[in-house]
Amino acid sequence: MKRAKNLIFIVLTxxxxxxxxxDNTTPDQQQPTVPQIIIDTDICSSTDDLFAMQLLYRYAxxxxxxxxxxxVDRMGDTNAAVADLMNNYYGFPTLPIALxxxxxxxxxxxxxxxxxxxxxxxxGNLLFARTYSDxxxxxxxYILYRRLLANAADGSVTIILTGIPSTIANLLTSSADxxxxxxxxxxxxxxxxxxxxxxxxLEPSSEQNVSPGYNIMMHPNAAKTLLQMWPDxxxxxxxxxxxxxxxxxxxxLVINDIDWTDIHPLKQIYMQFDCNTGQRMWDPMLPLQxxxxxxxxxxxxxxxxxxxxxxxxxxxxxxxxxxxxQISGDEAWADRMxxxxxxxxxxxxSL
Numbered sequence: 001m002k003r004a005k006n007l008i009f010i011v012l013t014x015x016x017x018x019x020x021x022x023d024n025t026t027p028d029q030q031q032p033t034v035p036q037i038i039i040d041t042d043i044c045s046s047t048d049d050l051f052a053m054q055l056l057y058r059y060a061x062x063x064x065x066x067x068x069x070x071x072v073d074r075m076g077d078t079n080a081a082v083a084d085l086m087n088n089y090y091g092f093p094t095l096p097i098a099l100x101x102x103x104x105x106x107x108x109x110x111x112x113x114x115x116x117x118x119x120x121x122x123x124g125n126l127l128f129a130r131t132y133s134d135x136x137x138x139x140x141x142y143i144l145y146r147r148l149l150a151n152a153a154d155g156s157v158t159i160i161l162t163g164i165p166s167t168i169a170n171l172l173t174s175s176a177d178x179x180x181x182x183x184x185x186x187x188x189x190x191x192x193x194x195x196x197x198x199x200x201x202l203e204p205s206s207e208q209n210v211s212p213g214y215n216i217m218m219h220p221n222a223a224k225t226l227l228q229m230w231p232d233x234x235x236x237x238x239x240x241x242x243x244x245x246x247x248x249x250x251x252x253l254v255i256n257d258i259d260w261t262d263i264h265p266l267k268q269i270y271m272q273f274d275c276n277t278g279q280r281m282w283d284p285m286l287p288l289q290x291x292x293x294x295x296x297x298x299x300x301x302x303x304x305x306x307x308x309x310x311x312x313x314x315x316x317x318x319x320x321x322x323x324x325x326q327i328s329g330d331e332a333w334a335d336r337m338x339x340x341x342x343x344x345x346x347x348x349x350s351l
Contacts, residue, residue: 030153037159038067038070039056039160040168041074041163042164043163045074046110046283048283051281052287053090055341059291068096069097071100078114080138084130086265087131093129116265127263145168155193158192158194159195162198162286168195169219171184188231195236199215199216199223200240202242202315212313220311237286244281249341254275260347288341297328300326302324
């Protein structure tokens with residue numbers, strides 16, 4: 001009888017473990033020691049996305065974070081190809097890539113450097129290696145999100161959204177699938193620690209009826225889905241345009257900082273395309289704060305955001321809110337930010 005009871009206990013325990021592992025997470029799964037990051041980018045519009053990615057590759061090479069995947073939220077295979085060559089150049093050829101296929105049809109781009117993926121050397125060979133030759137084989141963005149989140153420890157994932165919120169919206173409205181029995185909202189609630197989103201023109205002196213900024217206005221319906229459906233117990237840090245506005249990485253300085261080689265994607269982009277468009281280092285503010293720490297960039301009090309019918313943003317202070325936004329510092333602070341970004345352009349062997 002005792003043996004039979006032990007057998008029943010073993011079977012029940014095994015069934016419980018299977019149930020717990022439906023999302024590859026058990027209640028006592030150990031938390032990772034470094035940030036687990038998914039980057040969601042509208043690559044091939046402005047070059048600040050590239051510097052945000054370069055920072056993350058460098059941090060990952062230094063063991064300061066773990067990159068889980070790259071979501072390309074700007075539709076088009078050529079955009080995925082640039083993300084692919086970036087992964088390869090920085091030493092992450094197997095890092096998963098996904099592409100948004102149900103986003104905005106607005107294709108405006110400040111700097112369309114996507115042709116860099118087809119750049120060749122004097123012998124006609126591709127200048128930069130790529131893992132894929134056919135991007136129809138990579139998954140839709142929200143599907144990769146679901147797979148990566150399902151495989152992650154609870155409350156461990158940081159999402160760095162430097163682009164359009166199309167894929168995040170599709171994730172939030174998604175249903176159970178082969179990766180997880182949870183809805184998109186519940187999957188985010190269970191797995192995500194923090195979302196960074198580069199958007200809005202919020203400042204301490206102006207928090208009511210503010211312009212939502214480029215990334216939101218590229219797909220306002222997706223942004224409203226994000227703001228309405230994002231779980232209120234998962235933190236969001238908005239990176240407005242103000243902090244990045246203070247940090248200018250001039251084209252001639254970019255090229256000079258990469259004088260150690262010509263075979264470099266950022267250098268080639270700056271040499272082949274007009275990058276002197278007045279853009280600033282907006283997107284790097286997100287990985288800098290996540291990896292260097294919250295003391296690096298000031299944060300507003302907690303609150304929540306209202307996106308009204310006139311497409312204006314208002315920040316409502318609330319100590320129980322899950323939203324904060326970054327606050328820029330002085331000129332010395334801006335110099336420090338620029339120096340951190342410039343350091344990521346150093347030779348790969350200097351890590």
